[in-house]
Amino acid sequence: xxxSAALAEFALRMGDSALILGHRLSEWxxxxxxxxxELASANVALDLLGQAQLWLSLAGELEGRGRSADDLxxxxxxxxxxxxxxxxxxxxxxxxxxxxxxxxxxxNHLLLDALCAHPHARVAEIAEKASKEVRYHLERxxxxxxxxxxxxxxxxxxxxxxxxxxxxxxxxxxxxxASCPAATIVIDARWRELVDMVLQRATLDMPNxxxxxxxxxxxxxxxxxxxxxxxxxSLQRAYPGASW
Amino acid sequence: xxxxxxxxxxxxxxxREQLSPQEQEFQARIDADVRIEPRDWMPDAYRKTLIRQxxxxxxxxxxxxxxxxxxxxxxxxxxxxxxxxxxxxxxGGHGLYLYSAAETLGIGRDEMIDQLHSGRAKYSSIFNxxxxxxxxxxxxxxxxxxxxxxxxxxxxxxxxxxxARAMVRxxxxxxxxxxxxxxxxxxxxxxxxxxxxxxxEAVNRWWWPALMMFGPxxxxxVHSEQSMRWxxxxxxxxxxxxxxxxxxxxxxEYLGIQLPDPDLxxxxxxxxxxxxxxxxxxxxxxxxxxxxCNRERLSARFDAHTQGAWVREAALAHAAKAxxxxxxxxxxxxx
Amino acid sequence: xxxxxxxxxxxxADADARSQWPLWEVFxxxxxxxSHRHVGSLHAPDAQLAMLNARDVYTRxxxxxxxxxVRAADIVASAPADxxxxxxxxxxxxxxxxxxxxxPEEASxx
Numbered sequence: 077x078x079x080s081a082a083l084a085e086f087a088l089r090m091g092d093s094a095l096i097l098g099h100r101l102s103e104w105x106x107x108x109x110x111x112x113x114e115l116a117s118a119n120v121a122l123d124l125l126g127q128a129q130l131w132l133s134l135a136g137e138l139e140g141r142g143r144s145a146d147d148l149x150x151x152x153x154x155x156x157x158x159x160x161x162x163x164x165x166x167x168x169x170x171x172x173x174x175x176x177x178x179x180x181x182x183x184n185h186l187l188l189d190a191l192c193a194h195p196h197a198r199v200a201e202i203a204e205k206a207s208k209e210v211r212y213h214l215e216r217x218x219x220x221x222x223x224x225x226x227x228x229x230x231x232x233x234x235x236x237x238x239x240x241x242x243x244x245x246x247x248x249x250x251x252x253x254a255s256c257p258a259a260t261i262v263i264d265a266r267w268r269e270l271v272d273m274v275l276q277r278a279t280l281d282m283p284n285x286x287x288x289x290x291x292x293x294x295x296x297x298x299x300x301x302x303x304x305x306x307x308x309x310s311l312q313r314a315y316p317g318a319s320w
Numbered sequence: 321x322x323x324x325x326x327x328x329x330x331x332x333x334x335x336r337e338q339l340s341p342q343e344q345e346f347q348a349r350i351d352a353d354v355r356i357e358p359r360d361w362m363p364d365a366y367r368k369t370l371i372r373q374x375x376x377x378x379x380x381x382x383x384x385x386x387x388x389x390x391x392x393x394x395x396x397x398x399x400x401x402x403x404x405x406x407x408x409x410x411x412g413g414h415g416l417y418l419y420s421a422a423e424t425l426g427i428g429r430d431e432m433i434d435q436l437h438s439g440r441a442k443y444s445s446i447f448n449x450x451x452x453x454x455x456x457x458x459x460x461x462x463x464x465x466x467x468x469x470x471x472x473x474x475x476x477x478x479x480x481x482x483x484a485r486a487m488v489r490x491x492x493x494x495x496x497x498x499x500x501x502x503x504x505x506x507x508x509x510x511x512x513x514x515x516x517x518x519x520x521e522a523v524n525r526w527w528w529p530a531l532m533m534f535g536p537x538x539x540x541x542v543h544s545e546q547s548m549r550w551x552x553x554x555x556x557x558x559x560x561x562x563x564x565x566x567x568x569x570x571x572x573e574y575l576g577i578q579l580p581d582p583d584l585x586x587x588x589x590x591x592x593x594x595x596x597x598x599x600x601x602x603x604x605x606x607x608x609x610x611x612x613c614n615r616e617r618l619s620a621r622f623d624a625h626t627q628g629a630w631v632r633e634a635a636l637a638h639a640a641k642a643x644x645x646x647x648x649x650x651x652x653x654x655x
Numbered sequence: 656x657x658x659x660x661x662x663x664x665x666x667x668a669d670a671d672a673r674s675q676w677p678l679w680e681v682f683x684x685x686x687x688x689x690s691h692r693h694v695g696s697l698h699a700p701d702a703q704l705a706m707l708n709a710r711d712v713y714t715r716x717x718x719x720x721x722x723x724x725v726r727a728a729d730i731v732a733s734a735p736a737d738x739x740x741x742x743x744x745x746x747x748x749x750x751x752x753x754x755x756x757x758x759p760e761e762a763s764x765x
Contacts, residue, residue, distance in 0.1 A: 095398075099393065102392045102393065102401075102405055103392075103393060105385060105389040105392055105405065105408055105409075106385040106386045106389040106408070106620065106624065107620065107623070107624040108624065108628065109624070109625075109627070109628020109629075109631040109632060110628060110631070110632055110676070110698070111382070111412060111415060111416050111419070111698075112416070112697055112698060112699065112704075112708040112711070112712060114385075114409070114412040115409055115412055115413055115416070115708075115711045115712050116707070116708065116711040118405055118406070118408070118409035118412070119409070119711055119715070121405060122402055122405055122406060122409070125398060125401060125402050125405070126402065128398065129398050129399075129402075132398075145398055146397045146398055146399075149398055150396070150397070169627070170628060170631045171631070215707070216707060219703065219704070219707065222638070223634060223635050223638045223700075223704075224631070224634050224635075224638075226638055226641060227633070227634025227635065227637045227638040228630070228633055228634045228637045230630050230633075230634070231630060231631070231633075231634030231637075234630070307393050307394055308393060308394065310394050311394055311395075311396035311454055312396050315396075315512065315514060315515065317512075318396075318511055318512050318514075318515055319507060319510075319511055320396040320397050320400055320454075320504075320507055320508075320511075357735070359732060359734065359735045360735045361735070413712060416695075416697065416712060417695055420695045420696040420697070421695075423678060423696065428675070428678075429678075429698060430675045485695075486695070489694075489695070629674045632674035632675075632676060632700075633674045635676070635700040635701075635704065636674065636675075636676065636700045638700070638701075639700040639701035639704075642701065643701070
């Protein structure tokens with residue numbers, strides 16, 4: 077694979093992951109547990125969608141087939157999507173959503189920090205902008221994991237269960253970050269440290285590493301993605317070629 | 321409007337001589353355009369009316385997130401998706417500012433939420449209609465926000481300080497809402513035949529409910545006079561409705577759509593548009609709970625609140641644990 | 656998705672009491688501002704979340720702002736002004752106003 081193609085693939089993986097996760101978060105609109113959280117989670121979703129737009133635009137340019145960010149978002153089949161499996165998981169309850177967010181944010185934060193020094197100017201630029209946002213996302217999601225982990229018996233049970241269910245999807249995070257071309261990004265250990273620190277304050281046990289689910293970043297998805305995209309892409313599919 | 325038919329608890333507007341000295345002085349402050357603030361003396365009826373009006377306005381913003389939120393996952397471009405999400409987020413924010421303002425009058429947010437869920441408090445009739453197509457999202461921005469703005473701008477100078485200040489903040493953020501909707505519709509009007517059909521079909525369904533937002537005709541509106549005397553309402557229902565129609569008809573013409581009113585015609589003598597009869601039976605039926613979406617809207621809000629109780633409880637429990645471990649600071653400051 | 660049937664609206668008084676978050680007042684000093692201004696209130700279980708929420712609700716995360724959050728219950732407010740002076744701009748200590756004094760033209764800058 078040429079370097080340009082490898083970078084295009086990486087940008088696609090980053091863009092798709094941000095898009096799908098942002099989309100999932102936006103599903104909470106009007107249903108959050110408290111009004112202040114409505115605003116907070118919308119901010120995170122907006123940031124992720126903005127990042128998706130940047131990554132997908134870059135991917136389209138590098139690919140050189142004339143596809144815009146919207147073309148990529150709205151006209152590809154699920155098997156052409158390169159997002160992390162973690163991103164496409166269902167929201168579940170608020171605790172489930174925040175655990176998913178925290179595991180992702182911790183990784184995204186470390187990765188973007190490293191990417192600020194990437195030799196490709198556009199990658200560094202995107203990383204620079206996204207870093208500031210993701211630092212805040214991590215502050216929020218880690219705060220909630222601690223709050224819910226060390227809250228009531230019920231909240232402890234719920235986030236503990238979420239952690240067990242989502243843990244198998246974390247292995248793929250490091251396959252993605254390691255696949256970044258023209259850089260050597262190894263963030264597993266630091267991620268574990270960060271996650272361990274938060275889980276301890278949350279009085280939660282770190283799950284065992286049994287089996288790491290994989291395939292999302294290569295286009296092998298769960299049944300969830302097809303339904304998500306069917307909804308997301310419905311208007312463009314129903315009115316091919318129309319402008320909005 | 322968002323606050324429709326707000327009861328004032330006053331049967332007849334009293335003449336100045338009939339007011340107590342305290343009430344006279346209170347009225348004099350209002351007439352002199354001096355703001356009433358939370359710790360000032362105010363007639364009980366004024367306080368209660370404001371609580372009803374502000375909380376109804378807040379509930380409308382929150383419930384209003386649902387018909388628009390309905391299309392976030394199906395927005396047809398990334399740009400439109402982000403714009404819609406930002407708009408709905410703003411609405412949540414406006415609800416929050418308004419609950420805040422109402423709380424200065426001595427009622428808690430949870431009590432207001434309970435009133436909404438039990439049906440004791442109302443929200444604007446318009447949000448009981450479904451958003452069935454992408455064009456509906458444009459209609460909500462253009463017509464519903466358009467109608468709301470008519471009342472929000474003058475409310476920035478209403479008599480109650482916290483309410484006026486909340487309205488100033490809201491109006492600043494509102495600037496893009498109506499334009500967002502209209503811009504969406506312009507794109508459809510310049511699009512394919514199917515998109516133009518979608519546009520026309522949507523206005524056929526939204527026009528009359530939008531006119532009903534302004535409330536019943538003045539002749540049937542018993543509370544307007546007192547509210548206007550207290551400067552918490554600045555226009556009569558019919559005045560608002562007429563102004564809205566006059567402003568909107570040319571906008572509809574630009575879009576190349578037909579408003580579904582055969583009696584709509586410019587009256588040169590009056591200097592206004594004449595318009596057809598509104599079906600007030602539909603309006604009252606919707607207020608009584610028989611609109612297309614009343615049940616769904618309320619149960620969505622109720623479910624969000626009850627299913628989120630464990631989260632709010634956990635946050636409180638955590639705060640208590642942390643406070644027990646070390647004394648909490650009275651004031652938290654950043655930078 | 657199957658869930659337990661939700662109870663009737665309006666009957667959750669007990670649950671509400673356990674889950675009501677206290678009220679906080681929010682004060683913000685903008686980048687070029689000289690003092691913190693009251694912008695409104697919000698609900699939060701503690702100072703940390705109050706601060707995070709204040710950023711999301713009242714600043715949409717603009718940087719370079721200073722935010723104060725204070726529990727509403729901790730604020731001590733003065734009583735409203737007495738009836739008399741309401742419309743009376745009278746300030747009997749008129750000598751406190753600079754305009755009370757006539758300055759000679761020769762002495763500029765005062």
